[in-house]
Amino acid sequence: MMLSNKHIVAIDDTHSILTFLRISLEALGATFNGAATASGGMALCETEHPDLVILDLGLPDHGGLDILPRLKRLKKDNDLPIIVLTVRKEQESRDLAEKLGADAYITKPFIMDDLIAVINEKLGVKPNRSRNSG
Secondary structure (H helix, E strand, C coil): CCCCCCEEEEECCCHHHHHHHHHHHHHCCCEEEEECCHHHHHHHHHHHCCCEEEECCCCCCCCHHHHHHHHHCCCHHHCCCEEEEECCCCHHHHHHHHHCCCCEEEECCCCHHHHHHHHHHHHCCCCCCHHHCC
16 A cells, blocks of 8 residues: 555544544555644654644644754654644645644645545655546
8 A cells, every 4th residue: 555654643633633644544554653743743643653643723732833943853863754734724724734743734624635645655665646547
């Protein structure tokens, strides 16, 4: 499967988003963990060492922008890919997230295929296109 051997952590306080991400990403072979708070997400990332993080900005305990630089530092050379997934559409939020190290910025509501394409790009995964060929 496309994302087998990839570990993805999502930090989002919306239970339905975490469930949707879990079902979608596990169907592609990824290992998935989710957290509903910034502190829970940080702890999860410190112990699980994910390949990629999906980060909401509006979290109940700390803002996603507050922990974004700390998440980047968890991996050598700050190369942990972080995709911001948020309802915030303002250019100011997008610019600040990029400045703090976000690798991509996607606004909600989102299309799962678009998120998967960004995940594949950031992880260097080649999508399996043979599904509909023939």
